[in-house]
Amino acid sequence: MGTPLIQIKDLKKYYPVNKGLKDMFSKEKVFVKAIDGIDLTIHKGEILGLAGESGSGKTTTGEILVRLQDATEGSITIDGHPLDVKDGKLKKSFRKEVQMIFQDPYETLNPRFNVFDTIAEPLRIHGLRDKKVLYEKVIKVLEIAELKPAEHFIFRYPHELSGGQRQRVAIARGIVVEPKVLVADEPVSMLDVSIRADILNLLKRLRQDMGLTMLYVSHDLSTIKYLCDRIAIMYLGKIMEIGPVDEVVANPRHPYTQVLLSAVPVADPDYQKERIIIDDEAPDQINLPVGCRFSPRCPFAQEACTRCDHSFTQVGEDHYHACIFEKEALKPRGSSSV
Numbered sequence: 001m002g003t004p005l006i007q008i009k010d011l012k013k014y015y016p017v018n019k020g021l022k023d024m025f026s027k028e029k030v031f032v033k034a035i036d037g038i039d040l041t042i043h044k045g046e047i048l049g050l051a052g053e054s055g056s057g058k059t060t061t062g063e064i065l066v067r068l069q070d071a072t073e074g075s076i077t078i079d080g081h082p083l084d085v086k087d088g089k090l091k092k093s094f095r096k097e098v099q100m101i102f103q104d105p106y107e108t109l110n111p112r113f114n115v116f117d118t119i120a121e122p123l124r125i126h127g128l129r130d131k132k133v134l135y136e137k138v139i140k141v142l143e144i145a146e147l148k149p150a151e152h153f154i155f156r157y158p159h160e161l162s163g164g165q166r167q168r169v170a171i172a173r174g175i176v177v178e179p180k181v182l183v184a185d186e187p188v189s190m191l192d193v194s195i196r197a198d199i200l201n202l203l204k205r206l207r208q209d210m211g212l213t214m215l216y217v218s219h220d221l222s223t224i225k226y227l228c229d230r231i232a233i234m235y236l237g238k239i240m241e242i243g244p245v246d247e248v249v250a251n252p253r254h255p256y257t258q259v260l261l262s263a264v265p266v267a268d269p270d271y272q273k274e275r276i277i278i279d280d281e282a283p284d285q286i287n288l289p290v291g292c293r294f295s296p297r298c299p300f301a302q303e304a305c306t307r308c309d310h311s312f313t314q315v316g317e318d319h320y321h322a323c324i325f326e327k328e329a330l331k332p333r334g335s336s337s338v
């Protein structure tokens with residue numbers, strides 16, 4: 001295991017919910033607990049995949065890391081310094097250290113900015129004004145992002161680029177300030193299947209050539225398996241399982257991870273995989289279950305699950321899960337409890 005670069009401790013993000021006029025007079029505040037006390041470590045040069053269904057808190061985690069949102073509680077350090085440093089100058093230079101690329105490059109690129117202005121903007125914000133130096137830096141980063149020949153792309157506008165090319169521009173903009181960390185939130189889910197692997201390979205190369213550390217947010221377990229070293233599985237604001245990606249995929253321990261993996265299609269037509277079917281309905285984000293948050297949908301839930309506090313059990317090297325049962329002890333719901 002390498003040196004920790006990012007350390008997230010007991011991170012919480014609670015959004016207040018206004019349920020109407022009646023609530024305005026009620027003393028009891030209601031919250032969506034988007035992130036509810038998570039610990040994560042990401043090592044230098046590592047790519048950590050953050051997976052889970054819609055609403056589990058993945059994007060919020062990434063946005064807090066890149067300071068698009070403030071946490072309600074908890075601490076984050078990057079290379080030993082706190083992310084929420086108050087000093088104005090330090091704050092600006094630390095901001096450079098974590099950059100984010102988003103799902104939809106259409107939305108993230110300003111249609112009135114050409115490629116040069118798009119990529120030069122963060123450099124200008126950080127004080128670089130010399131046009132020649134800016135031009136050279138933009139050309140260099142376009143080449144790294146494999147938009148070649150760079151001169152051919154530099155003065156184009158977003159509508160003159162394909163989806164894949166736009167995502168490459170967004171990546172070039174992210175890396176031009178030489179960050180330590182890249183948060184990639186579903187960066188290939190809106191792209192044509194045929195170009196997804198090219199973008200994932202580019203991210204792999206950036207890790208290798210620039211030593212970038214990444215948080216890769218996705219609900220797509222197959223892209224996580226392709227790209228990431230470790231995977232963390234989130235459900236309703238909690239981490240359910242975390243470990244080396246190959247190990248978790250081959251030997252999932254938490255029932256929620258088993259459910260997610262059972263839904264991934266397998267290319268081999270002769271391979272019969274047992275699909276674990278669960279209640280499709282989105283879980284209630286406000287009235288959270290007592291004990292294990294997954295228990296109302298879990299095919300193996302027992303009465304004892306109401307006493308689960310989501311603390312981890314280690315089951316292998318760097319492999320942890322938050323189910324109170326060992327895999328062998330999981331019994332279909334309704335059989336005698338432990």
Ligand SMILES: Nc1ncnc2c1ncn2[C@@H]1O[C@H](COP(=O)(O)OP(=O)(O)OP(=O)(O)O)[C@@H](O)[C@H]1O
Nearest residue numbers: 015032034053054055056057058059060061219285
């Ligand atoms: N600004 C906000 N105000 C109130 N609730 C929010 C806000 N942003 C997110 N949430 C809620 O927080 C929870 C987690 O959202 P988040 O976007 O982090 O989940 P996600 O796992 O990334 O889902 P998806 O894959 O759909 O993006 C959801 O219930 C969402 O509705």
